[in-house]
Amino acid sequence: MDKFLYLVVEGIKNTWRHKMTALTAVFSLFIALYIVGLMATAGNNTHKLLNYLRSKYKIEVFFKQGVSNEEAVGMIHSIKQIDGVRNATIIEKEDAVRIFKDQFGENIVDLLGYNPLPVSAVVNVDRNRRDPIRVEPIIEKIRLVGQIEEIRYQGNLISKIERNYKRIVDQIPYLSGIILLVTILIIYNTIKLSVFSRRELIMTLQLIGATRSFIKLPFIIEGIFIGLISVALVFPALIITVETLNYMISNFSSFAIKISFDPFVWFWLFLMVIVITTLGSYRAASNFLK
């Protein structure tokens, strides 16, 4: 027990004995983990941004001139049943006159002596989907309801947003894999350099009869300790970044979204750093053992 305790304390003492090396390692690990944390947070919030954009998707359905408000209510009920439609709101002929007046400052009934504006509906799509939304099939189904004069929607914009979203979603696994690999390599190399700078210690310990585990354990403890310091610094850094971004979005943009930080991201970073530093230190120390 005394021996184990000594090795644990040695590991922590070594961090202090080699402050500059430890500081460099903490800095490298911090940068690597911060980038991974930032990417994970961005990934977590991608859907939030998409939801916001999807909430702006609008399909305007104009019924034929002869369709009364009551008939339109029935048709809108049918539209609401279509897969992918979240809701549909009727705009009665009288509402259309009011909207016209709001937009152009003239009462169209006074000008023409009758109300030429048709009954219409605003259809919102179901935005809570992980897969890209395709508006065209919804439009086709709306047309089948009948008595429809015209359907207006931001087809190009919607397909561009959805296409880009799909591209991002498709790339995320590869991107995450690459970033994770680079992070592992950075952490491993940082630890390896730190161990390399003390190969003399390893050699001396071997000469006085230390076992391989006696030599390796302090390096593993030191690696974990450095990893823990880094990951402890990453937590506030990510929160500050998220809060700064939220401040900038709310004050300098028209987007009504709030980025959130999932503490699970930090938990995963914590686990990741423990695993990588343990294996990395073990491997690096083994490399310098004869």
Place this chain on the structure above:
Amino acid sequence: MIEFQNVSYAHSKGYGVNNLNMTIKDGDFTFLIGPTGSGKTTLMRLIYFDLLPDTGLVKVNGYISTKVSQKMIAKARRSIGMVFQDYKLLGDRNLFDNIALPLHVLGFRSGEIPARVDEALELVGLDKKAEHFPNELSGGEQQRACLARAIIKEPDVVLADEPTGNLDPVASFELVRLLETIHETGTTILMASHNYNLIKGRGRPIYEIKDGILRVR
């Protein structure tokens, strides 16, 4: 006991030891003399199993070179104290921690360590320098610290490879006297040196090694 039976070892550059036979009994104090590059260090390294012979076998305290595993080598080294020409003290810790290191390796309880370290430091005359770091000491002091580290675990054998190589004559004589004091406790000592004047007339067996070939002087 240290025994070499027809031991040969060649480094990649060609030098080493050639068909070497030697026996050092328990409690002997033996000198090994020879010019630089003659094979003294190779012979020492063969004793602490840092090198394993190409042919023949080396027996040290019951461990046999042909049968030792990595784990056994670590064990074998625990009964051997080593003194090096370049001291091999760890610059990142003070003398106390340097000298205590073998005791931690052997699993001594933390309560027993300070008294033993103090005793070893006193024996080598460094009792007031426990808190000093190696770079704050003279060459002679560093070599004595190295010796304290070698003997603290009360080894059966002390190997001193050119321990006076970097020391002035006074410090060299002091160190040999210290080794003699340690030998009086029954420790087997093998000291390698290229300085014949330092070891002659001490009434100890002297082996001479030249171009890897050993003979009794």
